Amino acid sequence: MNEFNLIEKYFNWGKLNCDALGVGDDCALISIDSGYQLATSVDTLIENVHFPRDTSPADIAYKALSVNLSDLAAMGAIPKYFTLALTLPEFDKHWLESFSTSLKSLAKKYQIDLLGGDTTKGSLSITINVTGIVPHNKALLRSSAKVDDIIFVSNTIGDAALAWHQIQQGEQPNQRLLTHFNRPEPQIKLGQSLAGIANACIDISDGLEQDLNHILKHSKVGAKINLNNIPLSQSVAAYVKKTDDWCLPLAGGDDYQLCFTIAPNKIELIQVLKKELDIQLSAIGTITKDLDFKRLGEFDQKCSAYQHF
């Protein structure tokens, strides 16, 4: 099967939105509604760097698109289009079918259109470029945290890192942890709901502390967080209790939850969002004028930044 047939068979599945010209021409053509800005981001996943060799094609497709959608979520953007550059070691019908089916179903879930891409032969790698739209001046930035803002984190952190840790130890993670590792859910609805409410936001891809520090640096502020308020699942809480290894949830990475800051007088809106979105949102600390990053709690070791595995 040649490249053109491959694209036609596995990646030309029709459009969800009708305002763009997609797969088949030299470029994709996109019209932008007035009053909106485009938000765009690109991420590459490489075999044995971002996922183990034996990961299923369905999980690889899910994660590749999901981590990109997470960047749109962090900006409060509405997903619209993506392109895909796929490098494959060989033509494998079953692999491609499974990859394409999973990619399509996630694309459908978040109403994002595949507008084009490229396929080449080589070591397995997947590059996805996503584009979303966000109302003018409503995008969530890293640079707008204000002194006295409350810092929030969505759901729980450390689950993917614990799954990866257990895999490395030769243990079998439970299904819940594996799902967090292989199929992180982008917080698209939360991001859109926070646009115009939160002051600053980031998605936690490289570990809570490192990503929160990006907000601090860009906003020229400090923070203190309370370890007792960090949201952990039962599995991660049990791991921390047993090992005292707080670095796993604080620096483990691959969470794809949102960390955001919000003015204290808007705190009641968080209660509304929790109910509306049926989501866990935990206040973990405050933004300070003092530029330091402080952790309140029993654990005072410095965690090294997330290393790509």
Ligand SMILES: [Mg+2]
């Ligand atoms: Mg990001």
